Amino acid sequence: MNIIVCIKQVPETTEVKINPETNTLIREGVKAIINPFDMYAIEESVRLKERFGGKITVITMGPPQADAALKEAISLGADEGILLCDRAFAGSDTWATSYTLSGAIKLIKDFDLIICGKQASDGDTAQVGPGISAHLDIPQVTYVKKIEEVKDKTMRVERMMEEGYEIIETPLPAVLTVVKEINEPRLPSLKGMMRAKSAKITVWTQKELNLDPQNIGLCGSPTQVVKIFTPVQRSGGQIISGEAPEIAEKLASLLKDAIN
Amino acid sequence: MDYLLTEEQKMVRDLARKIAEEKIRPVAAKYDQSEEYPWEVIKVIAEAGLFGLFIPEEYGGMANSVMNLCLATEELSRACGGIAVCYAASALGTFPIVLFGNEEQKRKYLPDLASGKKVAAFAVTEPEAGSDASAIKTTAKKEGDYYVLNGLKHFITNGGDAETYVVIAMTDKTKGARGASAFIVEKGMPGFTFGKKEDKFGIRASSTRELIFTDCKVPKANLIVKEGMGFIATMRTFDMSRPGVAAQALGIAQGALDLAVKYAKERQQFGKSISSFQGIQWMIADMATEIEAARGLVYSTARMVDAGISGVSKESAMAKMYASDVAMKVSVDALQIFGGYGYMRDYPIEKYVRDAKITQIYEGTNQIQRNIIALQVIKEAAK
Numbered sequence: 271m272n273i274i275v276c277i278k279q280v281p282e283t284t285e286v287k288i289n290p291e292t293n294t295l296i297r298e299g300v301k302a303i304i305n306p307f308d309m310y311a312i313e314e315s316v317r318l319k320e321r322f323g324g325k326i327t328v329i330t331m332g333p334p335q336a337d338a339a340l341k342e343a344i345s346l347g348a349d350e351g352i353l354l355c356d357r358a359f360a361g362s363d364t365w366a367t368s369y370t371l372s373g374a375i376k377l378i379k380d381f382d383l384i385i386c387g388k389q390a391s392d393g394d395t396a397q398v399g400p401g402i403s404a405h406l407d408i409p410q411v412t413y414v415k416k417i418e419e420v421k422d423k424t425m426r427v428e429r430m431m432e433e434g435y436e437i438i439e440t441p442l443p444a445v446l447t448v449v450k451e452i453n454e455p456r457l458p459s460l461k462g463m464m465r466a467k468s469a470k471i472t473v474w475t476q477k478e479l480n481l482d483p484q485n486i487g488l489c490g491s492p493t494q495v496v497k498i499f500t501p502v503q504r505s506g507g508q509i510i511s512g513e514a515p516e517i518a519e520k521l522a523s524l525l526k527d528a529i530n
Numbered sequence: 531m532d533y534l535l536t537e538e539q540k541m542v543r544d545l546a547r548k549i550a551e552e553k554i555r556p557v558a559a560k561y562d563q564s565e566e567y568p569w570e571v572i573k574v575i576a577e578a579g580l581f582g583l584f585i586p587e588e589y590g591g592m593a594n595s596v597m598n599l600c601l602a603t604e605e606l607s608r609a610c611g612g613i614a615v616c617y618a619a620s621a622l623g624t625f626p627i628v629l630f631g632n633e634e635q636k637r638k639y640l641p642d643l644a645s646g647k648k649v650a651a652f653a654v655t656e657p658e659a660g661s662d663a664s665a666i667k668t669t670a671k672k673e674g675d676y677y678v679l680n681g682l683k684h685f686i687t688n689g690g691d692a693e694t695y696v697v698i699a700m701t702d703k704t705k706g707a708r709g710a711s712a713f714i715v716e717k718g719m720p721g722f723t724f725g726k727k728e729d730k731f732g733i734r735a736s737s738t739r740e741l742i743f744t745d746c747k748v749p750k751a752n753l754i755v756k757e758g759m760g761f762i763a764t765m766r767t768f769d770m771s772r773p774g775v776a777a778q779a780l781g782i783a784q785g786a787l788d789l790a791v792k793y794a795k796e797r798q799q800f801g802k803s804i805s806s807f808q809g810i811q812w813m814i815a816d817m818a819t820e821i822e823a824a825r826g827l828v829y830s831t832a833r834m835v836d837a838g839i840s841g842v843s844k845e846s847a848m849a850k851m852y853a854s855d856v857a858m859k860v861s862v863d864a865l866q867i868f869g870g871y872g873y874m875r876d877y878p879i880e881k882y883v884r885d886a887k888i889t890q891i892y893e894g895t896n897q898i899q900r901n902i903i904a905l906q907v908i909k910e911a912a913k
Contacts, residue, residue, distance in 0.1 A: 456577060457545070457548055457549060457552065457553070457574065457577070457578055458545065458548075458578070459545075459577060459578050459579045460541065460542065460545055460578060460579035460580065460582070460583075460592055460593060461579050461592060463541050463545060464538075464541070464592075464593075467537065467541070
């Protein structure tokens with residue numbers, strides 16, 4: 271089973287600081303890591319490889335230093351890393367990103383499954399996985415929490431819902447996005463780390479991918495970030511005490527005042 | 531301080547640190563209380579490949595060197611000295627096979643120890659043979675294709691949980707130390723059972739147990755080298771493993787200092803952080819300096835061993851003695867910085883004091899180390 275895992279390098283912090291003037295994330299001084307949700311995608315691909323054999327190719331789009339994320343993926347058990355790196359890709363939104371990734375996947379050709387983390391911890395959009403499936407015109411199952419059964423041309427998975435879960439059978443190839451309930455990612459091994467150190471990361475630019483210039487980078491991105499800000503922390507609220515009718519009356523009057 | 535580590539050594543250190551922080555620190559208190567063998571962590575260490583660090587590549591090991599073993603042990607010990615010793619004791623039990631085993635023995639036993647599928651133990655100590663290893667009473671009598679072992683070993687780290695044991699027994703009592711031989715004994719061999727499991731002051735995550743041999747039949751193919759080599763095998767093994775114990779002590783000391791500094795910065799008294807008081811600062815300065823001195827000694831010794839320099843008994847003894855004395859002092863001082871809170875089990879620091887103590891005692895008490903050092907220094911002066 272040949273698997274492609276799409277990952278993203280993100281800043282290691284849940285409290286990303288924002289430059290209010292440029293509306294971009296301040297990355298200086300923050301360590302870059304593999305998006306935590308993508309770690310589950312990598313682990314699941316390694317588990318599938320352990321069961322069925324095959325090859326794991328990890329792809330990321332990003333600046334040259336994103337090759338560290340691909341090397342880490344190799345240390346965790348992936349076979350190969352491909353970095354999509356070109357000035358022309360800069361400023362991509364989720365649409366352009368998934369278009370670019372799908373362009374690389376078309377170039378790889380031979381694959382049975384694509385796995386992504388459910389979303390990136392910096393952007394939180396959860397759109398790139400589904401976007402890839404749309405661009406490639408193959409099925410997608412999002413929020414997968416368990417791979418139940420793998421057959422030659424199909425796969426049965428459990429998809430997490432707010433209450434309970436769905437069991438879905440999908441033909442292959444397909445795109446899965448996975449949630450953290452699916453597995454517990456392993457730590458790298460010494461062997462893997464040594465392999466990663468000597469691994470050569472393939473770099474593809476627009477030249478190799480030959481994508482429609484109108485669909486990549488900033489100009490290929492239909493969405494634009496107009497404003498980005500840290501929300502003001504809400505204050506503690508107010509506790510109204512007393513007998514029920516009394517409380518209701520007080521509450522009604524407070525709400526009335528708030529509306530006016 | 532830059533320790534001029536190679537890329538490979540940095541990799542080992544970083545990997546061990548990751549395991550320590552993510553997989554050991556969260557469970558250290560649990561195993562300290564329950565005294566259960568930490569199999570879940572051993573599995574993680576095994577999967578990471580760290581059990582291969584003391585075994586040559588041709589037998590399934592990787593990056594085999596005493597320096598790498600020391601770096602790994604130090605990092606694991608920073609989070610828990612008890613869990614780290616389960617790992618280091620397997621190295622101790624493996625060294626006699628690596629150093630003196632024949633090809634057949636190496637092929638049979640080392641791959642499973644390298645993968646961490648099995649752990650090893652080294653059994654020398656007996657109730658009446660501690661520092662005086664020549665007082666061993668366990669006997670091995672040759673009968674046909676077997677040696678028949680009878681006797682009792684105690685205080686054996688990894689006892690009961692290890693699958694592979696190297697046991698020192700007397701094949702000829704009349705020859706004293708020269709009558710001792712080393713045998714590879716497998717768990718489950720007829721006549722090999724386990725006795726009392728010790729309830730310990732520290733390193734409680736590790737198992738320490740009695741081994742009982744009652745007409746235990748060990749195939750003669752499991753004799754290491756030849757009869758009479760037991761004492762030499764033991765001494766050479768300790769030369770290799772003492773830097774590891776020193777590294778364990780070093781890790782405990784560093785772990786205690788890390789906690790003390792963090793606490794000193796957070797703890798407010800008289801309206802400011804206690805780390806702003808000179809009394810605390812001087813303690814921290816002494817602790818940090820002593821740790822660096824110990825680290826210098828440990829790393830230099832490990833590098834000597836790896837360079838194949840013969841006769842490292844003195845340096846090994848110095849590293850073990852000094853690092854363990856530092857671990858004891860630093861952990862006690864670290865607890866002092868925690869004040870009353872440090873004395874409570876709700877805080878992690880008292881465990882470091884308990885874990886540190888054993889490093890001054892096992893693999894040769896620090897008094898025995900001083901004997902070794904003095905003897906060597908005087909001998910060198912006579913040349």
